[in-house]
Amino acid sequence: MAGSGKAHLRDRxxxxxxxxxxxxEFPAGRGRKVHAVSGISIDLxxxxxxxxxxxxxxxxxxxxxxxxQLPPPTAGSVEFNGVDLTRLSGEELRQIRTDxxxxxxxxxxxxxxxxxxxxxxAEPLRVWGPHDGQEQERRVDAMLEAVGIDPEVARGKHAHxxxxxxxxxxxxxxALVLEPQVIICDEPVSALDVSVQAQILNxxxxxxxxxxxxxxxxxxDLAVVKNISDRVAVMYLGKMCEVSEANDLYERPAHxxxxxxxxxxxVPDPNIEIDDTHEVSSELPxxxxxxxxxxxxxxxxxxxxxxxxxxxxxxxxxxxHYVACHFPLLPVIEDDDPATIRPQAQDLEPGDGGESQTKExxxx
Amino acid sequence: MxxxxxxSAGLRLHSDDDSLLVVEDLKTHxxxxxxxxxxxxxxxxxxxxxxxxxxxxxxxxxxxxxxRTIMNLNLGGNVHTSGSALFEGRELIGxxxxxxxDVWGLEVAMVFxxxxxxLNPVVKVGRQVTEHIRKHLGVSKTxxxxxxxxxxxxxxxxxxxxxxxxxxxxxxxGMRQRVSIAIALACGPKLLMADExxxxxDVTVQHQILNxxxxxxxxRNMAMVxxxxxxxVVAGRTDEIAVMYAGRIVEKAxxxxxxxxxxxxxxxxxxxxxxxTSQRNHTRLAAIAGRPPDLINPPKGCKFSPRCPYxxxxxxxxxxxxxxxxxxxxxxxxxxxxxxxxxxxxWERNLAAGLAQTVAVATGSVMDETLSATHSADExxxxxxxLDLHIxxxxxxxxIIDDPNTHDGADG
Numbered sequence: 212m213a214g215s216g217k218a219h220l221r222d223r224x225x226x227x228x229x230x231x232x233x234x235x236e237f238p239a240g241r242g243r244k245v246h247a248v249s250g251i252s253i254d255l256x257x258x259x260x261x262x263x264x265x266x267x268x269x270x271x272x273x274x275x276x277x278x279x280q281l282p283p284p285t286a287g288s289v290e291f292n293g294v295d296l297t298r299l300s301g302e303e304l305r306q307i308r309t310d311x312x313x314x315x316x317x318x319x320x321x322x323x324x325x326x327x328x329x330x331x332x333a334e335p336l337r338v339w340g341p342h343d344g345q346e347q348e349r350r351v352d353a354m355l356e357a358v359g360i361d362p363e364v365a366r367g368k369h370a371h372x373x374x375x376x377x378x379x380x381x382x383x384x385x386a387l388v389l390e391p392q393v394i395i396c397d398e399p400v401s402a403l404d405v406s407v408q409a410q411i412l413n414x415x416x417x418x419x420x421x422x423x424x425x426x427x428x429x430x431x432d433l434a435v436v437k438n439i440s441d442r443v444a445v446m447y448l449g450k451m452c453e454v455s456e457a458n459d460l461y462e463r464p465a466h467x468x469x470x471x472x473x474x475x476x477x478v479p480d481p482n483i484e485i486d487d488t489h490e491v492s493s494e495l496p497x498x499x500x501x502x503x504x505x506x507x508x509x510x511x512x513x514x515x516x517x518x519x520x521x522x523x524x525x526x527x528x529x530x531x532h533y534v535a536c537h538f539p540l541l542p543v544i545e546d547d548d549p550a551t552i553r554p555q556a557q558d559l560e561p562g563d564g565g566e567s568q569t570k571e572x573x574x575x
Numbered sequence: 576m577x578x579x580x581x582x583s584a585g586l587r588l589h590s591d592d593d594s595l596l597v598v599e600d601l602k603t604h605x606x607x608x609x610x611x612x613x614x615x616x617x618x619x620x621x622x623x624x625x626x627x628x629x630x631x632x633x634x635x636x637x638x639x640x641x642x643r644t645i646m647n648l649n650l651g652g653n654v655h656t657s658g659s660a661l662f663e664g665r666e667l668i669g670x671x672x673x674x675x676x677d678v679w680g681l682e683v684a685m686v687f688x689x690x691x692x693x694l695n696p697v698v699k700v701g702r703q704v705t706e707h708i709r710k711h712l713g714v715s716k717t718x719x720x721x722x723x724x725x726x727x728x729x730x731x732x733x734x735x736x737x738x739x740x741x742x743x744x745x746x747x748x749g750m751r752q753r754v755s756i757a758i759a760l761a762c763g764p765k766l767l768m769a770d771e772x773x774x775x776x777d778v779t780v781q782h783q784i785l786n787x788x789x790x791x792x793x794x795r796n797m798a799m800v801x802x803x804x805x806x807x808v809v810a811g812r813t814d815e816i817a818v819m820y821a822g823r824i825v826e827k828a829x830x831x832x833x834x835x836x837x838x839x840x841x842x843x844x845x846x847x848x849x850x851x852t853s854q855r856n857h858t859r860l861a862a863i864a865g866r867p868p869d870l871i872n873p874p875k876g877c878k879f880s881p882r883c884p885y886x887x888x889x890x891x892x893x894x895x896x897x898x899x900x901x902x903x904x905x906x907x908x909x910x911x912x913x914x915x916x917x918x919x920x921x922w923e924r925n926l927a928a929g930l931a932q933t934v935a936v937a938t939g940s941v942m943d944e945t946l947s948a949t950h951s952a953d954e955x956x957x958x959x960x961x962l963d964l965h966i967x968x969x970x971x972x973x974x975i976i977d978d979p980n981t982h983d984g985a986d987g
Contacts, residue, residue, distance in 0.1 A: 266777040374866050404633040405804060409848035409862035416857065431777065434807075438850035438858060457856040475782035477807030479849060481830045485786075485811040494747050 215250045216525030219454040219533035223293075226254040227425050228278060228393060233287035235273050235449075245498050247273045248284070249449040252525075255393070260419065260426040262440030262457065264433060264472065268495055270449040271429050275395045278427065279311045280304055291393070309339055312386035316398035318378035322370035328355075328381055329366035335389045354384040357421070358414060376407035380414065387422060395427045400435060412439055433476045437461055442531070445469045448498055448506040451525070455532040465534035465541040468507050505537065513538045595766055595798050596622040596645070601658035601668070603637075603644045610871040614640040616822035617658070619897075624765070627792065627799045629809030629830070631845075632819035635867045638802045641819070642768045644668070645800075646685050647675050662766070681711055684759035686788075688771040690751035694743040700727075700754045701739035707761045726757040730787055749780035753787065760791060767792070770802045785812055806849060810834065815904075818842045821868045821878035824897060828905040838900055838912040841879045844936075864932040877910070884933040885911045885921040 215232075223229065235248040248270040255261050263271040277284040280296050289296045291311065296304065315321040322331055329351060336347045352362040358380040370378055379399060386394055396415065400408040416439065419426055430436045436443055436457075443460050445452040445468065453466040464470040496502055496509055504522050508514035517537050525533045528541040603615040615637045622628050632638045643649050645660045647670055660667045662682060670678070679685075687693040695703060704723040708714060714722070720739070727735035730753040743751055752772060759767060769788060773781035789812055792799050803809055809816055810830065817827040818841065826839035837843045847861035865882035868874055874881050880890040887910065895908040911918045925933035 266779060376866065404867065405806075405845060406633060406848050406863035407866065409850075409860040412850070413860055413862055416859075432850075433778065434850040434852045437852055437856050438854065438860065440856060461852050471779060473852065475779045476852065477778075477781070477785075477805060477810065478853070479806040479810045479834070479846065479851065480853075481810045481834045483811055485789075494749065 215252070215450070215522060216535055217252045218525040218527060220252055220254050221256065223290075225256050226290075227257045227259075227292060228255040228427075229288075229290040230254065230274075230278060231288050231290075233274060233277055233289065234285045235270070235277050235282075236285045239499050243499050246449050246501055247498060248277065249501070250287070251446070251449070251451050253444055253451065253454065255425055255427065257392075257425055258419075258423055259442060260428055260440045262436035262443040263427065263429045263446060264431065264436050264443060265446035265452075266495060267431065268448070268498065269446040270498075271446050272397050273449075274446070275397060275427050275429055276313075279308060279313060279395060281313070309335075309389045310392045311395070312389065312391040312393070313395040313397060314379070314382050314386050314399045317402050318375050318382050318399075319370060321382055322378055322385075324370050326369070327366065328360075328368055328370065328373075329362075331370075332381065332385045332388055335385065339389060350388060351384075354388045355381070357387070357418065358384045359410075360384065374407075375403055376410060379403065379411055383411075383414070383418065387418065390422065391424070393425045393427070395429075397429050398431070399428075401430060401432070408435070415439060433461070433472060445472065448496065448501055450506050451535060452507065453532075453534045453536075454525070455534075456530070459529055459532050463529070463532075463541055465528045465532065465539045466507075466536050467511050467513055467538075467540065470540060471510075505535075593623045594621050595624045595663060597659075597661040598622075598645065599659045599661070601641070601644060601660060602656065603640050603649060604655040606653040606655065607871070611655075612870045613822050613873065614870060615644055618819075618822075618824055620817060620824065620827065622766070622798050622800065625792075625796045625798055626815065627789075627801060627813045629813035629816040630800060630802045630819060631804065631806060631809055631816055633804060633867050635821075635870065636819040637822040637870075638804075638819050639770055642685070642770050642800060642802050646679070646683060646768060647672070648685075680707055680759070680762045680764060682764055683766045683768060684762070684764040685768040685770065686752070686755055686759050686772045689775050690748060690755050691743065693755055694751060696743055699740055699742055700746070704754070704758050704761060707758055711762045723757075723761070726761055727754070729791070730754075730757045730760070731783075732757070748776055749784065752776060752780075752784055756784070756787065756791070760795070763795060764797065766798045766800070768800045768802070771804070772801075773808065774803070774805075781808075788812075806846060818845070821870060821873055823878070823908070824906075825879065825909070826905075826907040827897075828900075828907075832905050836900075836905070836914070838905065838907040838914060839879075839909050840883045840885050840911075840913055840918075842907075843913050844882075844884075861936055864935045877908070882932055884925060884930070884936045885913075885918055886925070886930070886932070887911060887921050 217231065220229065231252045233248055233251040237245040237247055239245045251274050253261065263275060265271050278289050280289070283297055287297070291307065294307065296307065299307065332351045332354060333347050336350060341347065355362040355365055360377060360380050365381070373381065400411050403411060412435065415426070418424065428436060428439050440457045442454065443457045444454045445466065447468050453460065453464070453469045460469065461473060464473050496506070502509050504520050505511070505514070505518040508518040511518065521537070523535045523537045525535045526539070527544045528534050528539055529544070534541070599619050601615055601618045605612040605614055618641055620628065630638045630641065640649065644656055645667060647667060649656065656668055658668060662678070667678065694700070701720070701723055704726060705719040708719040708722050709716065724735045724739060727738060732738050732750060732753050738746070743754070746754065772788065773784050776784060785808065788799065791797070801809060801813055813830050815827065815829050816833045817824045818839065819825065820841050826833065826842045833842065837846060844861065844863045848863050850858070850860060863882055868878050868881070876892045876894055877883070877890040880886040883890065889910050895910045897906050897908045899906055911921045922933065926937060
């Protein structure tokens with residue numbers, strides 16, 4: 212979208228995390244501000260994996276980190292099980308953060324090189340208990356085993372004695388040892404080789420099942436995000452473009468930006484002809500001075516004067532599929548009554564899509 | 576067609592007229608305190624004029640060192656290079672940097688992975704482009720400037736005149752990579768070595784840069800070696816692909832043949848392990864067990880054997896040579912190539928013996944990199960039905976490369 216709106220948010224009772232109107236700004240000197248995240252609303256149901264995709268600089272990591280108040284957002288609210296994290300005091304936040312853990316991109320630098328693996332994984336338990344040493348050791352061993360690391364071998368070693376994939380497994384063990392509800396995975400496989408990447412993705416799927424985790428998964432690789440996510444949110448320059456059930460998003464992208472991303476991502480199939488004459492996009496505009504209206508308009512083929520003036524709001528285009536665009540590639544479903552929602556765009560009777568259906572959807 | 580068998584690898588050599596680069600048994604070893612790292616260990620291939628070769632492999636497979644060896648960029652007393660790389664009949668291996676100055680840029684140019692570190696941060700981009708032109712083509716400053724601006728335009732840099740006076744840090748990553756491509760193209764090389772040119776870039780920018788490279792290649796009838804870890808990048812953009820593992824080419828074939836009729840278990844595993852947008856979400860990935868080999872003490876026999884689901888005693892003893900498949904241009908080094916009856920037998924034997932890496936592929940269990948599967952006995956029993964399915968899919972005339980249409984029943 213490059214727009215705002217909350218049409219895609221679900222009922223409060225069903226969600227574990229509910230982010231509303233999240234704004235994160237960083238000072239850029241001389242009174243200027245980097246608008247890293249500008250009014251994002253998103254929610255996560257329990258046991259769901261939300262994928263966040265977008266180009267570098269679109270604010271996906273900032274959004275995920277702001278969810279666990281790292282740093283607290285400039286404005287907006289983050290509700291976790293009904294508690295607004297932005298209003299908590301330091302100590303209250305510290306208590307609640309045991310349920311919110313994070314895995315970082317670079318597995319080697321996220322582990323302390325001077326500490327033994329057994330200590331690194333046991334650290335959260337030393338802070339939060341149980342304080343019984345034997346019980347701690349038992350839990351650490353169980354957790355290392357769950358991520359596929361032999362605790363007997365690993366406990367006394369240091370991070371540099373392990374490969375990137377193994378370090379990422381250890382980071383996952385550390386994040387899981389307090390049995391959190393939510394894990395933020397910030398590009399956890401981007402630094403890994405393809406063969407190891409598949410191991411880690413499979414592991415995350417298994418652990419999610421075993422520990423009933425809710426995951427926020429950030430990656431720039433669209434295929435990776437699709438593989439692991441139930442729901443995917445596409446971000447552009449601090450705004451939300453499209454939120455959808457994962458399969459539907461890739462089959463029928465409704466936002467021109469999503470379509471651009473899907474078309475640009477390389478497919479390992481030599482029989483797919485690559486159109487190398489079509490030059491679409493220019494550069495990402497500066498987040499210090501983002502474009503007015505729809506932020507994607509400077510790169511969008513469909514942009515009109517309306518996009519310059521008015522910021523698009525989230526509108527429904529399918530079952531759990533929402534887009535913030537004035538001219539979406541799928542017809543907008545105006546009526547929110549589930550009975551009238553049809554899965555196929557072409558099934559819609561004329562008029563069903565409402566007056567605002569300005570462009571005929573063309574699911575490809 | 577005339578074919579000449581070389582004793583080492585049985586490679587098909589093209590006739591001398593159309594071959595631009597002939598690499599023969601190239602080896603690059605680095606002497607380290609821990610031992611000799613065999614980064615490139617006997618690579619042979621031929622690249623014809625105007626063709627694109629994709630070199631694919633994981634980190635540590637030797638693909639970058641191969642490119643740098645051909646460019647003679649491995650400097651230092653601990654580098655041991657042997658073998659030959661003939662460029663238009665001229666031996667490149669062993670040339671001194673001074674002699675390479677007639678080759679670099681003029682004959683063979685290179686684009687590196689990270690445009691921020693390959694450009695000089697304290698020199699304006701314009702001068703970095705013209706430096707090259709003035710030195711090699713001996714033109715005046717104004718002429719060089721005009722040529723440079725034209726080059727910047729041809730690589731689609733908007734407002735080329737203004738950009739001419741920018742420093743690299745004032746440009747975005749994609750723009751910087753366009754500048755380094757402009758520098759590489761400045762003197763009209765016949766061969767472009769592109770070492771992971773888009774790895775540091777976003778997908779949309781990657782798409783543009785790859786388009787730019789293929790347009791320029793066509794316009795200039797330039798040959799290209801595209802080094803990457805991403806099979807998606809090479810799929811649509813190369814004529815031929817060489818898959819490297821532990822310093823050697825394990826499989827080489829025209830792109831469509833490689834994807835359609837994969838023979839080496841490593842290539843097969845690589846193709847299966849990458850998630851694809853054509854698959855449904857939560858599709859179980861076929862991860863490759865274990866981790867890339869130690870290049871100082873590589874495993875005996877076939878270097879992929881410790882991770883290979885089809886590995887047999889022979890594989891652990893004897894290294895298979897690069898042999899020609901019946902299809903012609905297709906070469907692979909495997910005793911039990913995918914799609915053969917021997918391969919099917921090997922799979923069933925390993926499965927019956929409960930070999931960890933075979934069971935892991937069959938059950939999709941999560942493997943530790945040290946090859947101890949973390950599956951339980953129950954899971955094994957549960958997946959037994961899948962095993963039978965898997966075996967029946969692995970017949971000789973049925974290449975088991977992932978086909979989204981057959982694997983994703985839920986897709987329709």
